[in-house]
Structures are given as C-alpha cells and as structure tokens.
Amino acid sequence: MLTLYCPCCGEDVDETDLHAGGEAHLKRFGPGSSDEEFEGYLFMRENPKGVHFERWHHTYGCGKWFLAARCTQTLEVFGTYPAQTLEPPKDIRDKITKKRPGWTWGALS
Amino acid sequence: MKRYSAFAIAKEALRQHVGWTRAWGNPEPKKRYDVIIIGAGGHGLATAYFLGKNFGITNVAVLEKGWLGGGNTGRNTTIIRSNYLQDPSAAIYEKSRSLYETMSQDLNYNVMFSPRGVLMLAQTQHEIRGYKRTAHANALQGVETRWIEPAEVKEICPIMNIDGPRYPVLGGLWQARGGTARHDAVAWGYARACSDMGMDIIQQCEVTGVTTSAGNVTGVNTTRGDIACDKLGMVVAGHASHVANMAGFQLPIESVALQALVSEPIKPCMDIVVMANTVHGYMSQSDKGEMVIGGGTDGYNNYTQRGSFHHIEETVRALVETFPMIARLKMLRQWGGIVDVTGDRSPILSKTPVEGVFVNCGWGTGGFKAIPGSGWAMAELMAKGHSPLTEEFDMNRFGRGKFIDESVAAGVAH
Ligand SMILES: Cc1cc2nc3c(=O)[nH]c(=O)nc-3n(C[C@H](O)[C@H](O)[C@H](O)COP(=O)(O)OP(=O)(O)OC[C@H]3O[C@@H](n4cnc5c(N)ncnc54)[C@H](O)[C@@H]3O)c2cc1C
Ligand SMILES: [Zn+2]
Numbered sequence: 001m002l003t004l005y006c007p008c009c010g011e012d013v014d015e016t017d018l019h020a021g022g023e024a025h026l027k028r029f030g031p032g033s034s035d036e037e038f039e040g041y042l043f044m045r046e047n048p049k050g051v052h053f054e055r056w057h058h059t060y061g062c063g064k065w066f067l068a069a070r071c072t073q074t075l076e077v078f079g080t081y082p083a084q085t086l087e088p089p090k091d092i093r094d095k096i097t098k099k100r101p102g103w104t105w106g107a108l109s
Numbered sequence: 110m111k112r113y114s115a116f117a118i119a120k121e122a123l124r125q126h127v128g129w130t131r132a133w134g135n136p137e138p139k140k141r142y143d144v145i146i147i148g149a150g151g152h153g154l155a156t157a158y159f160l161g162k163n164f165g166i167t168n169v170a171v172l173e174k175g176w177l178g179g180g181n182t183g184r185n186t187t188i189i190r191s192n193y194l195q196d197p198s199a200a201i202y203e204k205s206r207s208l209y210e211t212m213s214q215d216l217n218y219n220v221m222f223s224p225r226g227v228l229m230l231a232q233t234q235h236e237i238r239g240y241k242r243t244a245h246a247n248a249l250q251g252v253e254t255r256w257i258e259p260a261e262v263k264e265i266c267p268i269m270n271i272d273g274p275r276y277p278v279l280g281g282l283w284q285a286r287g288g289t290a291r292h293d294a295v296a297w298g299y300a301r302a303c304s305d306m307g308m309d310i311i312q313q314c315e316v317t318g319v320t321t322s323a324g325n326v327t328g329v330n331t332t333r334g335d336i337a338c339d340k341l342g343m344v345v346a347g348h349a350s351h352v353a354n355m356a357g358f359q360l361p362i363e364s365v366a367l368q369a370l371v372s373e374p375i376k377p378c379m380d381i382v383v384m385a386n387t388v389h390g391y392m393s394q395s396d397k398g399e400m401v402i403g404g405g406t407d408g409y410n411n412y413t414q415r416g417s418f419h420h421i422e423e424t425v426r427a428l429v430e431t432f433p434m435i436a437r438l439k440m441l442r443q444w445g446g447i448v449d450v451t452g453d454r455s456p457i458l459s460k461t462p463v464e465g466v467f468v469n470c471g472w473g474t475g476g477f478k479a480i481p482g483s484g485w486a487m488a489e490l491m492a493k494g495h496s497p498l499t500e501e502f503d504m505n506r507f508g509r510g511k512f513i514d515e516s517v518a519a520g521v522a523h
Binding site for chain 1: 419
C-alpha cells in the first residue's frame with residue numbers, strides 16, 4: 001500500500017485515506033487561449049514511466065490537497081510538498097537527481 | 110505451416126506426435142522492413158495480420174520487448190461485447206465481435222470464442238435509464254441487445270441474489286451474442302498466421318528510440334540493433350505515452366493499473382458473463398471452472414503491473430453481496446496490467462505529427478474485445494492513410510471537442 005506524508009496535517013497517510021488527483025503543476029488556460037493550449041491543459045499528460053509530480057487529496061483526513069513526487073516505475077516516493085507550490089521544490093528535485101540522474105519533466109530536469 | 114485438424118491429430122497420434130512444427134518462427138531482425146509494428150499484443154498482431162491478409166503487405170516485423178501476448182492481452186478477463194452507446198464505438202466493436210465469430214476458422218486456431226451472453230446489471234434508477242437508452246441506441250446501430258426485467262435476470266443467472274439489501278437488481282442490459290474467448294489463443298493464433306505469411310515476430314526486442322528525417326519516420330532503435338522502416342505502428346497499450354515520447358509527441362493518455370483474480374475451480378454454476386457497474390465488479394466462469402473476477406482501476410499513474418490490494422477487496426466485497434454462494438471461495442491468483450486511459454474512455458487510432466507513424470492505443474480497460482476489429486481498421490489506416498472505422502478516433506478529436514464519450518459505459522473496467 002502507498003503511504004504518503006500529508007504536509008498539511010503532518011501525518012503519514014495510507015492511500016485508502018487519499019484520493020489521487022492526477023498530474024500536478026498544470027498551467028491552466030481559459031477564455032482567450034488557443035484551442036491547442038486549452039487541449040494541452042485539459043487532456044495532454046506527461047504520463048512518464050519514471051518521475052511523476054502529482055496531486056493528492058487527503059479525503060478522509062484533513063480534506064486538503066498536497067503534491068507528491070513519485071516514481072511510476074517503482075512506486076518510490078521522493079517527497080511531498082504543499083499544493084501552493086508552482087514548481088517542485090529544489091530539495092526534492094536534488095533528491096530525485098541523485099536517485100534518477102537524467103530525469104526530465106517538461107522543461108524541468 | 111501445418112494445418113490443425115482432427116485428421117492431423119489422428120495422424121500424429123499414430124506416429125508419436127513427431128510431425129508438429131513450431132507455431133511461429135524465431136527470426137533475427139532484418140535491416141529493413143516496409144512496416145514495423147511495436148508491440149506483439151493482440152492489437153499489434155491483428156494489425157500485422159490484416160496488413161497481410163487484406164492488403165498483401167507482408168514485409169512486416171512485429172517487435173516485442175517481452176514475450177508475445179505477455180502484456181494486457183494475456184492479463185485480461187476476456188469479456189467480449191459491443192453494446193456501446195456512440196455510433197463510432199458501435200461500428201468498430203460490432204465489427205470486432207462479428208470477426209470473433211469466425212476467428213477460429215479464419216486462423217485455423219481454436220480461440221475458444223464462447224458467445225455465452227453478457228449481462229450488465231442495473232442497480233440504480235440512473236442505470237435503468239442509462240441501459241434503456243443504450244438498448245435503443247444499439248437497436249438503431251444494428252447491434253442486438255435488449256433490456257430485461259429482474260425476473261428474467263434471475264432466470265438467466267439463478268445464482269444471483271437479485272434483492273440484495275443495498276443494491277437490488279432492477280434489471281439489465283442483455284447482449285446474447287457477447288461472451289468470452291481464450292486470450293492467449295488470440296495472440297498465438299494471429300502470431301502463427303503472421304509468421305506463416307512470412308512476417309517476423311521478434312520477441313525480447315525493446316524499442317528504445319524512433320528515428321526521423323525531415324518529419325518522416327526512418328526507423329527504430331532497439332535493444333537488438335537499429336531497424337529501418339517506411340511506416341511505423343505504435344501498438345503498446347499502457348506504454349503508449351512512453352513510446353510516443355520517443356517520436357517527440359504527447360498523447361492524451363494516463364497509464365494506470367487494472368487488476369483481476371481467479372478462484373479455485375468449482376463445478377459449473379454460471380454460464381454467462383455478469384457485470385455490475387455500480388458496485389464495481391464483474392464475473393464469469395472459465396472452462397476450467399475458475400471464477401474470473403475483475404473490478405476497477407487504481408487511481409494513480411503506475412507502470413508496475415501490480416495494483417493496490419484494497420481494490421481487490423472492494424471488488425470481492427461487491428460480488429459477494431450479489432453472489433452469496435461465492436463467499437467461501439478461495440482465490441488462486443491475482444495480477445495486474447497497465448491500461449492506457451483517455452479522457453473520453455475511447456481509443457485512439459490515428460496518424461500522428463510524424464509522417465509515417467501511426468498510433469493505436471487508449472483501449473484502456475476494454476480492448477480485448479476489440480482486437481480483430483481494431484487490427485482490421487488499423488491495417489486499413491496504415492495501408493491507405495484513412496479508414497472509415499478509425500476516422501472518428503483521431504487523436505486530434507480532443508482539441509476539437511469531438512469526444513466519443515463512453516465514460517458511462519466504462520464506469521467499471523471491462
Ligand atoms: C486485468 C485486466 C482485465 C481486462 N479485462 C478486459 C475484458 O474483460 N475485456 C476487454 O475487452 N478488455 C479487457 N482488458 C483490456 C485489454 O486487456 C487491453 O485493452 C488489450 O489487451 C490491449 O491489447 P494491446 O495489444 O493493445 O496491448 P498489450 O497486450 O499490452 O500489448 C502491448 C505490447 O507492447 C509491448 N511493448 C511495450 N513497450 C514496448 C517497447 N518499447 N518495445 C517493444 N514492445 C513494447 C508490451 O510488452 C506488450 O506486449 C483488461 C485489461 C486488464 C489489465
Ligand atoms: Zn492531511
């Protein structure tokens with residue numbers, strides 16, 4: 001079973017108490033954007049075999065959202081961080097680089 | 110290829126079975142092919158088969174990183190039905206279902222297609238309306254399905270408890286011509302027929318890169334060397350995003366784990382397939398007597414081919430309520446596959462931004478039933494550049510808002 005640390009309430013939480021919210025750090029496009037941008041935001045996904053940044057909802061707990069960095073190939077969790085973060089924090093990125101040299105995510109690496 | 114028949118078995122029986130030949134070859138990759146298909150699952154092999162059979166294109170290689178049929182094709186619960194809601198879906202799934210009827214004869218390989226009937230239970234008012242609507246849509250599409258009342262449900266499936274405390278059975282959508290088939294045999298039958306046409310099925314050969322020149326595909330890099338081609342078909346299910354990335358484009362796909370399990374074998378007790386979408390579980394009985402059980406997907410992106418145990422618990426809990434007699438069954442095996450899910454729960458059969466590269470994916474939790482129809486349509490798309498069956502399944506439909514919304518039909522994995 002996946003266990004993720006909820007940075008909002010400071011607890012290690014089993015996945016049965018969580019709800020997966022899909023890819024994190026999506027740039028939202030709305031009225032005035034091109035069809036392509038809107039399509040990208042709504043449907044296109046990185047879906048990597050490897051390092052994934054994602055949203056989680058602590059449904060049966062504090063009820064708040066947080067973000068996680070996880071490997072989809074091994075289920076290893078590199079760390080979790082608050083939802084109010086626009087980019088994965090540096091310490092988590094450094095930790096990933098140590099374990100998965102050469103990883104990329106959009107423009108990040 | 111040695112043809113299989115009762116006569117051949119009798120003949121071989123008289124001479125210690127020394128005359129059987131290998132069902133398919135084990136060739137070294139050539140330097141170049143007209144067409145390369147990535148992925149020797151059912152869809153990849155069926156595509157190759159119809160390229161040869163319908164279009165005479167036989168300089169074809171099917172590259173497989175593991176063993177053929179070892180992906181979702183060998184991991185699914187083999188439900189075959191065509192009772193979808195939207196017209197483009199009905200067209201390709203019904204084509205597929207009808208091709209299953211003659212597959213054993215066409216391939217000279219027993220795929221054990223068993224049109225035993227598929228029943229989708231309605232357990233809420235919403236589902237009653239939904240399935241009646243589907244039955245009407247199917248009537249217009251020429252797909253034979255029927256709404257049935259609870260009494261008939263009980264008659265068709267006596268082991269079902271139709272007045273369960275929480276979700277009583279309020280009726281169902283019945284497709285008498287749906288059923289099951291032997292999943293491995295579908296892959297093996299196509300592999301044998303492709304090999305017989307002179308195609309190369311190359312196992313233990315992982316594609317690691319796609320090479321292009323001026324926007325045209327030129328070939329692939331693999332763990333067994335570089336191979337050139339004029340056309341490339343990506344048919345890798347859960348790995349679609351990963352392989353598309355090699356050619357430099359993105360797909361509207363998320364890969365998640367879907368699990369299934371089978372029980373110890375018991376005496377025949379249920380001769381149809383039952384799907385219960387509200388409570389998230391479905392069940393059929395294999396010819397060996399095992400109860401074959403499946404449920405919903407896990408919620409998070411995953412490439413590990415294993416899922417979370419609590420989903421199994423959820424599925425089994427739901428089925429025990431509907432089928433009280435299975436409460437004390439022991440489960441034998443459990444496994445997972447990585448399924449490729451799109452936003453509208455419909456597949457993608459499409460050209461791509463790279464000239465000469467075609468993609469067939471997004472079948473998600475329900476593509477076993479589609480193998481022959483998808484192969485038929487994909488071969489036409491690759492050979493001619495267009496196919497009436499694939500037109501609506503273009504990957505650009507999401508940008509245009511032209512969804513083929515089957516998310517209701519696919520409320521549960523199937
Ligand atoms: C548990 C479960 C139950 C299911 N139940 C049903 C059901 O009841 N009815 C139904 O209709 N559908 C069902 N499905 C869905 C169905 O199994 C799939 O939609 C279908 O099998 C997909 O076939 P495919 O040929 O596209 O993919 P696969 O059979 O997965 O084949 C893709 C192949 O590509 C190979 N590959 C991937 N990457 C590479 C690479 N880089 N290089 C070379 N090869 C590569 C893989 O090894 C794999 O063999 C179920 C799926 C699962 C997991
Ligand atoms: Zn919390």
